[in-house]
Amino acid sequence: MQLSKGVEWAAHSVALMAAxxxxxxxxxxxxxxxxEVPAAYLAKHLQALSKAGIVTATRGAQGGYRLxxxxxxxxxxxxxxxxxxxLPMFRCTEIRQKGPCALLASECKLACPIAAxxxxxxxxxRKSLASITIADIAVSITQSSSQAKLRxxxxxxxxxxxxxx
Amino acid sequence: MQLSKGVEWAAHSVALMAAxxxxxxxxxxxxxxxxEVPAAYLAKHLQALSKAGIVTATRGAQGGYRLxxxxxxxxxxxxxxxxxxxLPMFRCTEIRQKGPCALLASECKLACPIAAxxxxxxxxxRKSLASITIADIAVSITQSSSQAKLRxxxxxxxxxxxxxx
DNA sequence: GGTATGCTACTCGGATACGGTATGTCCGAGTACGCATGG
DNA sequence: CCATGCGTACTCGGACATACCGTATCCGAGTAGCATACC
Numbered sequence: 081m082q083l084s085k086g087v088e089w090a091a092h093s094v095a096l097m098a099a100x101x102x103x104x105x106x107x108x109x110x111x112x113x114x115x116e117v118p119a120a121y122l123a124k125h126l127q128a129l130s131k132a133g134i135v136t137a138t139r140g141a142q143g144g145y146r147l148x149x150x151x152x153x154x155x156x157x158x159x160x161x162x163x164x165x166x167l168p169m170f171r172c173t174e175i176r177q178k179g180p181c182a183l184l185a186s187e188c189k190l191a192c193p194i195a196a197x198x199x200x201x202x203x204x205x206r207k208s209l210a211s212i213t214i215a216d217i218a219v220s221i222t223q224s225s226s227q228a229k230l231r232x233x234x235x236x237x238x239x240x241x242x243x244x245x
Numbered sequence: 246m247q248l249s250k251g252v253e254w255a256a257h258s259v260a261l262m263a264a265x266x267x268x269x270x271x272x273x274x275x276x277x278x279x280x281e282v283p284a285a286y287l288a289k290h291l292q293a294l295s296k297a298g299i300v301t302a303t304r305g306a307q308g309g310y311r312l313x314x315x316x317x318x319x320x321x322x323x324x325x326x327x328x329x330x331x332l333p334m335f336r337c338t339e340i341r342q343k344g345p346c347a348l349l350a351s352e353c354k355l356a357c358p359i360a361a362x363x364x365x366x367x368x369x370x371r372k373s374l375a376s377i378t379i380a381d382i383a384v385s386i387t388q389s390s391s392q393a394k395l396r397x398x399x400x401x402x403x404x405x406x407x408x409x410x
Numbered sequence: 411g412g413t414a415t416g417c418t419a420c421t422c423g424g425a426t427a428c429g430g431t432a433t434g435t436c437c438g439a440g441t442a443c444g445c446a447t448g449g
Numbered sequence: 450c451c452a453t454g455c456g457t458a459c460t461c462g463g464a465c466a467t468a469c470c471g472t473a474t475c476c477g478a479g480t481a482g483c484a485t486a487c488c
Contacts, residue, residue: 427474441460
């Protein structure tokens with residue numbers, strides 16, 4: 081049971097977009113080049129982010145992707161949900177209603193304790209992800225990187241960004 | 246990203262085994278029939294539980310599976326880890342060391358903040374699962390079921406169990 | 411000289427192949443029980 | 450009647466197919482900017 085690689089790529093891409101000025105964007109080619117990943121495949125996940133309203137896509141010359149809202153309003157759970165979906169990892173197939181000692185559906189008002197426990201664990205996972213925003217990530221990256229490195233990144237972004245309202 | 250169905254089956258199977266007397270076991274055929282799942286496939290997961298030391302398997306006539314330790318010493322995380330593996334869901338591919346603004350490996354002493362956040366969330370998930378034991382599940386099931394239902398299950402188990410030391 | 415129109419270049423979006431892992435099945439290995447046979 | 454040896458039935462274990470989802474790619478849709486021609 082593993083998350084799609086797209087989740088990692090999307091998170092890094094969103095984090096990079098957080099460094100953009102208000103009216104600037106980054107094309108998928110540029111984002112792919114920055115992370116050295118296949119552009120066409122990254123595009124699929126950027127599309128998912130777009131549908132989820134996390135980023136806005138602009139077509140045409142000087143188009144590209146940019147954040148749709150403030151970094152502090154985008155959590156890692158938002159990104160995970162957009163890219164990987166919101167289906168629970170644990171699927172309860174109600175096998176207690178199967179077999180020679182099957183429970184009747186009417187006896188299953190309460191959730192199966194096993195399913196309940198797994199879903200509670202997932203809730204803890206989601207809550208943890210939801211508590212971290214891209215703004216937090218940006219702060220961490222800024223604090224743990226050297227000034228020289230940050231300048232290099234900002235210069236590269238400046239040189240490769242697209243500009244259109 | 247979804248858990249194997251085997252996790253659910255294994256959890257229910259272990260819960261059922263918790264109802265066995267000390268020297269009794271249940272064959273995979275019987276476990277499969279009780280939950281109405283394919284016996285051969287369930288066997289695959291029981292094998293995993295056996296390798297993980299959660300259940301012990303006995304071959305030959307009157308053989309079968311039984312718990313290797315007390316239900317209170319078996320958590321849902323133990324079962325999940327045995328069946329689904331312990332690989333983290335989130336795979337950090339260190340893409341920050343790739344591309345035109347790559348970080349040097351020497352600059353990556355600290356974990357990537359994004360990876361760290363995802364791994365922390367997984368830790369919360371595992372902790373939640375580890376806090377629930379089969380004994381807890383057994384109590385929940387007992388309390389939420391009618392006496393008649395419990396008697397029916399116990400009678401069925403009695404009739405289908407295997408006995409060998 | 412200004413304006414309108416068409417063309418071109420650039421970007422995203424969805425439909426389309428491929429591979430790996432979860433799913434499902436089968437046959438062989440190992441063990442105890444029971445029966446037969448001989449003492 | 451008892452002990453011993455062999456056969457059989459039962460159970461688990463790992464190797465073998467199949468289906469679905471994550472991975473990867475390509476071509477079409479849409480937009481803006483520029484050049485050109487006309488007023």
